[in-house]
Amino acid sequence: MGYGIKLKVWGDYACFTRPEMKAERVSYDVITPSAARGILEAIHWKPAIRWVVDRIHVLKEIRFENFRRNEVGSKISAANVKKAMNGNTVALYQSVEEDRQQRAALLLRNVAYVIEAHFEATDKWGERDTPEKHYNMFLRRAREGQCYHRPYLGCREFPAQFELLEGELPASSLRGERDLGWMLWDIDYADGMTPRFFRPTMRNGVIDVERLAQGGGVR
Amino acid sequence: MILQALYDFYERMTADPGSGMPKTGYSKAKVFFALNLSASGDLLDLFPLYDVVKNKKVARELDVPEQIKRSSGISPNFLCDNSAYVLGIDEKGKPERALKAFEAFLQLHEEVFAGVDDEGAQAVLTFLRRRKPGVIDEPQWSDARNELLEGGNLVFRLDGSPGYIHDRPSVQHAWIGYTAKRESSEKGQCLVTGEWGPVARLHPAIKGVWGAQTAGASLVSFNKDSFESYGKEQSINSPVASHVASGYGAALNYLLGSKRNKVQIGDTATLFWAEREASVEESIIGTLIDPAELEDDEAPKDGRRYDPLAAEWVRQVLRDVRDGNHVLDQDARLDSSVRFYILGLSPNAARLSVRFWHVDTFGSLVERFVQHFRDMSIQLPVGGRWPEYPAIWRILKETAVQGERKNVLPQLGGTLARSILLGTAYPQALYQAILVRIRAEHEINPVRAGVIKAHLLRNARIYGSIKGEEALTMALNDQSTHPGYLLGRLFALLEKVQQEALPGINATIRDRYFGAASATPASVFPLLLRNAQHHLAKVEYSIYLEKKFQEIMAGLSEFPAHLNLNDQGFFMLGYYHQRQSFYTKKNDKEE
Numbered sequence: 001m002g003y004g005i006k007l008k009v010w011g012d013y014a015c016f017t018r019p020e021m022k023a024e025r026v027s028y029d030v031i032t033p034s035a036a037r038g039i040l041e042a043i044h045w046k047p048a049i050r051w052v053v054d055r056i057h058v059l060k061e062i063r064f065e066n067f068r069r070n071e072v073g074s075k076i077s078a079a080n081v082k083k084a085m086n087g088n089t090v091a092l093y094q095s096v097e098e099d100r101q102q103r104a105a106l107l108l109r110n111v112a113y114v115i116e117a118h119f120e121a122t123d124k125w126g127e128r129d130t131p132e133k134h135y136n137m138f139l140r141r142a143r144e145g146q147c148y149h150r151p152y153l154g155c156r157e158f159p160a161q162f163e164l165l166e167g168e169l170p171a172s173s174l175r176g177e178r179d180l181g182w183m184l185w186d187i188d189y190a191d192g193m194t195p196r197f198f199r200p201t202m203r204n205g206v207i208d209v210e211r212l213a214q215g216g217g218v219r
Numbered sequence: 220m221i222l223q224a225l226y227d228f229y230e231r232m233t234a235d236p237g238s239g240m241p242k243t244g245y246s247k248a249k250v251f252f253a254l255n256l257s258a259s260g261d262l263l264d265l266f267p268l269y270d271v272v273k274n275k276k277v278a279r280e281l282d283v284p285e286q287i288k289r290s291s292g293i294s295p296n297f298l299c300d301n302s303a304y305v306l307g308i309d310e311k312g313k314p315e316r317a318l319k320a321f322e323a324f325l326q327l328h329e330e331v332f333a334g335v336d337d338e339g340a341q342a343v344l345t346f347l348r349r350r351k352p353g354v355i356d357e358p359q360w361s362d363a364r365n366e367l368l369e370g371g372n373l374v375f376r377l378d379g380s381p382g383y384i385h386d387r388p389s390v391q392h393a394w395i396g397y398t399a400k401r402e403s404s405e406k407g408q409c410l411v412t413g414e415w416g417p418v419a420r421l422h423p424a425i426k427g428v429w430g431a432q433t434a435g436a437s438l439v440s441f442n443k444d445s446f447e448s449y450g451k452e453q454s455i456n457s458p459v460a461s462h463v464a465s466g467y468g469a470a471l472n473y474l475l476g477s478k479r480n481k482v483q484i485g486d487t488a489t490l491f492w493a494e495r496e497a498s499v500e501e502s503i504i505g506t507l508i509d510p511a512e513l514e515d516d517e518a519p520k521d522g523r524r525y526d527p528l529a530a531e532w533v534r535q536v537l538r539d540v541r542d543g544n545h546v547l548d549q550d551a552r553l554d555s556s557v558r559f560y561i562l563g564l565s566p567n568a569a570r571l572s573v574r575f576w577h578v579d580t581f582g583s584l585v586e587r588f589v590q591h592f593r594d595m596s597i598q599l600p601v602g603g604r605w606p607e608y609p610a611i612w613r614i615l616k617e618t619a620v621q622g623e624r625k626n627v628l629p630q631l632g633g634t635l636a637r638s639i640l641l642g643t644a645y646p647q648a649l650y651q652a653i654l655v656r657i658r659a660e661h662e663i664n665p666v667r668a669g670v671i672k673a674h675l676l677r678n679a680r681i682y683g684s685i686k687g688e689e690a691l692t693m694a695l696n697d698q699s700t701h702p703g704y705l706l707g708r709l710f711a712l713l714e715k716v717q718q719e720a721l722p723g724i725n726a727t728i729r730d731r732y733f734g735a736a737s738a739t740p741a742s743v744f745p746l747l748l749r750n751a752q753h754h755l756a757k758v759e760y761s762i763y764l765e766k767k768f769q770e771i772m773a774g775l776s777e778f779p780a781h782l783n784l785n786d787q788g789f790f791m792l793g794y795y796h797q798r799q800s801f802y803t804k805k806n807d808k809e810e
Contacts, residue, residue, distance in 0.1 A: 019457035020222055020410060020439045023446045024572030029220075064637070066574060066630050073443040101443055104565070104572035181220040182413050193449040195458065197410050 003118065003135040004054065006165035007142060009039055010112035013065075014153030014160075015105060019184060019195065025105035027154065029062050029178075030202065033209050034186040035154050036115045039162065042151035044138040047124040054210040057114035058202060059172050065109045073101040111153060114169055139164065172205030180207070221576055222411045222439075222459065222467045224560045228492055229470035241282040241469050243462060244395045246423070247476075248286055248299060249278035251371030252363070257378050258338050260345025265363050266376070278371055284385055284394050285423075285465060295324040297331060297394055298343070298385040299374045302367045307352025314353055321352040335393045339377040339384035346375075398461075407458030411467070418458040423468025427475035428488045431566030438471065438564070438571045439464075482509045484611045485624065485632025487563040487574045493581070494558040500581045502529035504559060507588040510608040536585065537592055537608060555582025561640060563633050574633030577640045584640070591639045594673035597665050598694040598799045605665045611636055617666045618652035628652060644681050650674040654784065657791055661733045668795040671788045687789050695796040700774040703786035706740050707793025709771050713747050715801060716764055720754035737790045741778040 016028040016035050033053040040051045072094065080090045119134060141147070142164035151160040178201065185198040200207045232240035241247055255264040268279040283299035293316070295304050302308050307321030325347045332340045360367070367373070375384040384390060407418040424435025440446075441453050448456055454464075474480045474490045479501065482489045491504055506529045532553075559581055563574035579587075592608050599605050606613060612624075614635065619626035634646040653670045657663055676691045687701025699705070714729050728747060735743045751768075755761045782790060 018410075020459060021573060022448075022457060023440050023442070024567060024570050026221070026573045026576070063641075064575065066633050068630065071445070073445055075445050101445070102567065104567060104574075106573050106576070181223050182410050184410075187449065193451070194407060195410075197408050197413055199413060 003131065005040075005117055005135070005138060005142070006169070007040065007043075007115045007117075008059075008112065008163045008165050008170070009115060009151065009153070009160045010059075010162075011153045011158055011160045012110060013067075013158040014108040014111045014155075015158060016108070016154040024103055025107075027064070027106060027108050028183055029108075029180055030058050030183075030207065031056060031111070031113050031115075031153070032184045032186075034184060036113070036117070037186070039115065039151040039153075039160055040117055040138075042147045042149050043162070044134070044141050045148070046129075046134065048122060048126060048129045049119040049134050050122050051117050051119050052210075053115060053117045054208075055116040056207040056209060057116070057169060057172055058174055058205045058207070059112040059114065059170055060110055061173055063109045064106050067105045067107050069103060069105065071101050071103050072096050073099045107158075108153075114165060174202070174205035176204070178202045185209075220578070221562060221573065222463070224494075224578075225467040225470040226411055226463050227494070228474075228560075229466040231495065232470070232473065240473050242391075243465065244285055244391070244398050245282045246285045246465070246469060247280050247472065248283045248372055250281045250283065250299065250374050251276070251278050251369070252367065252373045253376045253383065254305075254346075254373055255376045255378050256342045256346050256384075258342055260342050260349060262346065262360075263378050265360065267366075268374075269371075276371075281374065281383070282386075283372070283374065285398070293320050293323050295320065295327045297327060297397075298383075298390070299372050300324060301370045301372060303370075305373045306367070307350065308364075308368065309353060318352050321350075331393050331397045335389060337387060337389040337393075339375070339380070339387045340390055340393070342377055343375055343384060405455050405458075407455070409458055409460035409463055411459055411463045414460065416460050418455060419461040419464035420453050420455065422454055422459070422464050423472075425468065425471050425475065425564075425571060427472065428564055428566050428571055429483055430486055431571060432569055436566060436569050436571045438573075440570050442569055479505060482612075484508075484563070484636055485615045485627045486629055487565045487632045487636070489561065489563050489636065491559060491561045494560070497554065497557045497581070499529060500553060500557055500559075503532055503553075504581070504584060506530050506533045507585065509610045509612070510606070536589065553581070555580060555585070557581045559584055561636075563636060565629070565633065574630075575637045575640070577637070579640065587640055587642050590642055591673070594676050595669040596693055597669040597672055598796070599665050600799065601802055609666045609669065611639070613666060614649070614670060617664070617670070618649060618656060620656075644677050645670075645674045650788065651784070654787055654791070658734045658737065661729050663791055663795045665795075668792060671792050675785065675788055675792075685785065690789065690792065690796075695800040697770070699793075701786075701789050701793075702775060702779055703782050703789030704793035705771055705774045706736070706744070706778075706782075707790035707795075708797040709744070709768075709775075710736050710747075710790070711794045711797035711801075712764070712767055712771065713751050715798075716751050716754045716758060719759075719764075720757040737782060737787050739781055741780045744778045 014027065014031070015025055016030070016032050017025045018028055033056070036053045036056060037051045040053075045051070074094070076092060076094055080092060083090045084092055119131075119138075121129070142162065145162070147162075151162055152158055153160045180200050180202055182197045182199050185196045188194045188196055198209075200209070229240065232238040233242060250268050253266040253268055254262055255266060257263050268281075269276040270279070271277070281299075284297040286296045286299070287294045303317040304320045304324040307317050309317035328344060328347060332344055376382075377384055377387075380387075385394075405418045405420065406416060408415050409418070422437055422439040425431075425438055426433075426435040428436060439454060439457060439459065441456055446456070447453075459467075471490075474492060475488060480490055480492050482491075482505065489508065491501070491508065493501055510533065557580065559579055561575070561577040561579075561584075563576070564571045565574045566572075595609065596607075599607065611632065615627045615632055616622050616624070618628065618631065628648060631646065631648055631652070635649055637643075638645045649670060653667050657667055672691050675685070676688075679685045679688045679691065687699060687704055690696045690699035690701055690704045695708075696704075710728075710733070714727055717724075717728055728750075732743045732747060736747070755764060758764060779786075
């Protein structure tokens with residue numbers, strides 16, 4: 001179902017954090033399918049549709065850079081928020097000065113990708129939903145640079161520029177085959193938010209997520 | 220990728236029994252004593268396992284059943300623990316705690332050894348069951364009591380049979396069976412192997428990274444709740460199968476403990492290993508990352524890895540390149556396609572952070588290093604002991620106040636190493652730090668001059684040619700008309716004239732004017748030239764020097780008010796080249 005779309009995204013920095021190196025962040029080599037889905041959802045999403053990423057084109061050389069930032073160590077406790085909602089008096093603030101955590105990160109530098117994706121209907125699909133409607137909504141929004149929230153490359157602090165691709169695919173500077181190792185594919189929200197991993201191979205800069213998903217590359 | 224490569228390394232090493240890599244379920248620990256038990260569970264002897272080196276006890280490292288990461292609670296280790304757990308003797312004035320520890324220790328062994336028919340296991344059980352914790356009644360112990368209380372680990376031996384009890388096959392079997400059962404009930408897809416199975420809750424402690432906690436730091440950790448996502452706790456955030464977690468931990472500890480696969484660069488512990496058995500190639504890469512050993516043929520003092528064959532090979536390759544043979548000789552003994560992993564780890568308190576991660580083939584790594592050394596090459600002073608091929612740590616040292624490692628910018632080691640490995644532009648911070656040090660100390664040594672040259676040369680190659688590129692050579696280029704370069708040469712000449720006229724003065728123009736001359740030439744050069752006229756009047760061979768002045772001044776139309784950072788680099792290079800040429804001129808004439 002649905003029409004395929006092609007979106008070019010790029011930015012100065014990106015960090016598709018590996019779950020195993022999440023405290024001292026290390027990025028994956030390329031964008032993950034779930035991060036690509038997140039970008040599409042920032043532009044157009046309704047409960048009636050679900051984006052499925054088919055292919056990812058990596059346009060630029062993979063380059064890393066180190067960064068060290070002052071971040072915060074703790075989260076506001078959910079239990080405290082609940083207490084406050086029940087009318088109790090609790091302190092719900094966070095004092096960043098007292099809760100500093102310095103964290104290093106190995107980020108990607110100067111990235112550009114083309115995301116090829118289509119959408120599928122969910123069980124929220126109503127009578128007034130048609131594939132043409134959602135497709136054209138996406139096209140219009142992407143052409144005009146509209147988004148619900150700023151799309152980002154892995155982390156909120158690394159915003160993504162985007163552009164709808166309606167003509168030829170730009171050429172990738174990457175050649176040859178590259179095993180990317182096991183990467184996060186997506187989170188299974190229906191099953192206790194379990195992470196699912198897949199093992200993509202990049203051929204001449206193209207990662208064929210669709211074929212992997214069909215061929216059992218995703219378990 | 221990192222964990223995957225480490226786990227592959229672990230699997231490769233465990234396949235070879237002589238590699239020194241601990242087996243599954245085992246890890247290295249420092250042990251001070253072995254308790255020798257009889258088959259009936261009596262304590263016969265106490266064997267010290269430590270050596271005394273310079274009045275300090277150095278414990279022996281043994282492969283023991285994997286130990287638990289301890290914080291404050293009581294958690295016993297299997298068959299290897301300190302005196303509080305093994306004997307119940309108290310060391311910190313808390314007898315109740317020691318008693319509890321001993322009970323937990325006994326409890327653990329009862330559980331693991333349940334139904335195990337092994338002489339060693341039975342001896343340990345009877346020994347533990349019979350003990351009165353907190354009391355020492357065997358006479359031969361009274362002497363050793365204080366030593367036992369120091370808190371070192373103890374292991375068990377069975378009298379009359381070789382090895383330790385924890386190495387007996389049936390004991391190993393029981394232990395591995397127990398650990399498999401103890402594993403967390405959480406299941407998930409392992410992000411290293413992709414298989415479904417039990418997931419490690421805590422990852423092993425990694426020891427041996429300089430500057431990290433001595434008890435060990437974690438590469439994979441979630442020690443603050445802001446690091447956790449989706450309501451998951453600890454390492455459930457990053458599902459890694461238990462055996463993979465302990466495997467990559469063992470591999471990392473092995474690499475960090477090895478002299479062959481590790482080089483310290485600034486604050487970064489740099490580990491490198493080949494994807495398969497390639498010991499000669501590993502030595503060569505080690506020599507290229509840290510070529511300090513090329514200078515001395517004698518074995519290095521602190522027992523650093525040294526492979527004379529690799530050193531010779533590297534020396535030959537670098538010599539070929541210096542002499543203009545640009546093609547790397549293909550050596551039949553070496554496999555240039557073998558893939559190498561290079562990992563830079565730096566400490567951040569209880570965690571480790573990855574500074575860089577690089578995968579490349581042996582052949583292309585060698586080329587990158589050769590390129591680096593070629594860019595860095597510079598004429599050395601006669602008779603000085605300067606490295607022809609400066610190591611990365613040597614370069615970093617030149618950027619630091621007082622040349623101390625702790626003063627090196629924290630990120631510089633990683634970024635410099637990465638630029639060398641990838642063949643990209645050197646970090647701007649390195650160039651700037653070197654300029655700052657030169658201005659502060661008025662001292663340009665060959666390493667600093669080499670960095671300036673290499674930085675400008677690489678930028679010119681990568682970002683397109685720059686003015687004055689022709690001066691970026693090993694030695695003086697008297698054809699270059701780059702104003703910064705000429706001013707640097709002129710300054711060296713002015714200094715020379717002053718030295719000839721007033722030998723042995725306390726503060727030369729270099730001490731007084733170097734900073735200003737390199738940044739704002741227009742403000743000092745007229746003054747310096749006026750003074751030089753007086754100096755020239757005193758010098759014997761003033762005609763030769765005056766000719767030199769004219770030669771350099773001919774290329775200069777005016778004194779620029781400012782020199783930018785690039786031009787300052789040219790200034791310093793010109794100064795260095797001109798100075799070196801004063802000393803080598805004589806040799807040329809003799810020839």
